[in-house]
Amino acid sequence: MRKITNLFKSTNVKLAFRTINTIQQQLARQPHKEKNPSGIYKIICNTCKKAYVGQSGKAISTRHKEHINYIRTNNPQSAYATHILQNRHEYGPSNETVQLLKACNKGSHMNCWEAMFIQRYHRRGELITEQQLYENNPLFELIQETDTETCNTVTVQKQSSQQTHQQRKGHIT
């Protein structure tokens, strides 16, 4: 608790610990059975290995194709396409460069997850500079990385992603 209080010492934020619970509930895991789900994803640049974090209400593989199309048609419609085009970097195949970070459906949950992942990758210095940032939210720092990135190594094309996910969770707990 003290650690949390210290986070807000120098701000005007008045602590209400119930808020944290609500956010945790907001971000609670939702079961997703789809093989190619919508949600939060990252695409890495094949040259500098920095990441773009985005959200998609449709299948992530579909969204990835759209980014690639922007690049092929020299259309800087997304921050990812802009990064590749302006720096003359290279994109890669989806099974090597696209990762599902969090399966979720479109709505406020998705916006919240996207902001959290953008903040996390920005803090790690792993984001492309073209990525648009949200205002820093100190509450996101309270979310354990192990709670949210269990899907980290599961690519969008793996058929058995759910199964792998479950097995990995079993090992941790």
Ligand SMILES: [Zn+2]
């Ligand atoms: Zn790059």
